[in-house]
Amino acid sequence: MSREAFRIGGVDVPAGTRRALELPIARLPHGAMAALPCVVVHGARPGPAVFITGAVHGDELTGVEVARRVLAQVRARDLHGTLVAVPMVNVFGVTEGSRFLPDRRDLNRSFPGSERGSLAGRLAHMVMTEIVAPCQVGIDVHSGSDHRHNLPQVRGDLDDPRTRELADIFGAPISIHARERSGSLRGEAAARGKKVLLYEAGGPHLFDPHAVDVGVAGVLRVLGALDMINASPIDHRTHPRISRRTLWTRALRGGLFRVETRLGARVRKGQALGTISDVMGHRLARVKAREGGVVVGLRMNPVVFQGDALVHVAVLEEPASSAGKRGAKVGGAVSTPAAPAPFRPQASDPEEARPPRDDGSHEGDA
Numbered sequence: 097m098s099r100e101a102f103r104i105g106g107v108d109v110p111a112g113t114r115r116a117l118e119l120p121i122a123r124l125p126h127g128a129m130a131a132l133p134c135v136v137v138h139g140a141r142p143g144p145a146v147f148i149t150g151a152v153h154g155d156e157l158t159g160v161e162v163a164r165r166v167l168a169q170v171r172a173r174d175l176h177g178t179l180v181a182v183p184m185v186n187v188f189g190v191t192e193g194s195r196f197l198p199d200r201r202d203l204n205r206s207f208p209g210s211e212r213g214s215l216a217g218r219l220a221h222m223v224m225t226e227i228v229a230p231c232q233v234g235i236d237v238h239s240g241s242d243h244r245h246n247l248p249q250v251r252g253d254l255d256d257p258r259t260r261e262l263a264d265i266f267g268a269p270i271s272i273h274a275r276e277r278s279g280s281l282r283g284e285a286a287a288r289g290k291k292v293l294l295y296e297a298g299g300p301h302l303f304d305p306h307a308v309d310v311g312v313a314g315v316l317r318v319l320g321a322l323d324m325i326n327a328s329p330i331d332h333r334t335h336p337r338i339s340r341r342t343l344w345t346r347a348l349r350g351g352l353f354r355v356e357t358r359l360g361a362r363v364r365k366g367q368a369l370g371t372i373s374d375v376m377g378h379r380l381a382r383v384k385a386r387e388g389g390v391v392v393g394l395r396m397n398p399v400v401f402q403g404d405a406l407v408h409v410a411v412l413e414e415p416a417s418s419a420g421k422r423g424a425k426v427g428g429a430v431s432t433p434a435a436p437a438p439f440r441p442q443a444s445d446p447e448e449a450r451p452p453r454d455d456g457s458h459e460g461d462a
């Protein structure tokens with residue numbers, strides 16, 4: 097039995113082998129060729145093809161480390177199927193420490209791209225044709241952006257049964273239903289029938305150990321569930337919490353933000369999550385939860401402008417059977433404050449006087 101080679105960038109990767117490649121993207125102004133580094137592990141045995149992508153946003157590095165550690169655990173001779181890893185998609189942004197490309201475009205709004213388009217469009221097109229097209233399943237890894245850190249979370253179209261199943265298997269502390277955004281890698285891959293999870297965890301410009309650990313375990317669980325690897329070393333199936341609605345609390349005025357909650361915390365509607373003060377420390381406003389739920393995103397830089405997104409709360413979909421489990425741990429963080437202060441609306445509080453617009457936006461999203 098001989099399995100066909102996997103063809104990528106004009107190169108044949110024989111079954112049962114691993115190959116690192118650099119796919120040429122474009123020449124830089126000084127003449128060097130910018131290339132897309134990828135690793136193909138083409139298993140000796142047949143099975144599905146799965147891609148894992150990181151750093152589509154150049155400042156979001158979680159996926160770089162997740163891909164490296166997953167690759168370290170997958171051997172071509174044992175693998176059923178094919179793993180295509182692109183740890184650093186936006187090589188330009190990574191070099192500049194930026195979310196964007198040198199053409200100032202957001203790569204994750206540039207899919208599916210085109211061969212003769214902008215630099216972002218060309219890179220997007222290459223990813224679609226070389227990486228996404230031959231795969232059936234994909235995991236795109238992101239981090240919080242712009243001083244925001246995220247609780248490890250999977251985002252996907254949870255109304256699609258297969259995607260929901262994969263999200264459950266991935267087992268992040270929370271799965272958030274998010275429709276595909278057109279122009280995104282996930283959206284355009286899904287439009288081509290691929291099942292894609294977006295794993296979002298940690299903050300920009302760092303390898304957050306917990307974010308990486310949860311991501312590696314999740315990817316390996318998915319590969320195990322697809323019968324690509326022997327997943328026996330992977331622990332039990334998890335039961336992630338589900339959210340279909342998330343809300344940001346924004347700064348109603350500029351100042352210095354002091355956080356009084358943490359990622360994974362269970363919060364009640366109206367609960368104080370922090371304060372905004374002036375330079376001398378005088379409190380200007382309290383920052384309160386707009387709904388009860390789990391803190392899934394948090395601004396870490398205390399210097400805030402009016403309108404900045406500060407705390408992201410995911411409203412949980414509570415299965416009837418878990419109603420008694422409120423206050424359980426989420427993502428390793430204490431989820432119920434030991435002594436929650438009673439909530440007292442204050443008429444003079446600008447948070448109360450003018451609640452933020454509920455735009456349902458996912459700041460820092462893919």
Ligand SMILES: [Zn+2]
Nearest residue numbers: 153238461462
């Ligand atoms: Zn991102």
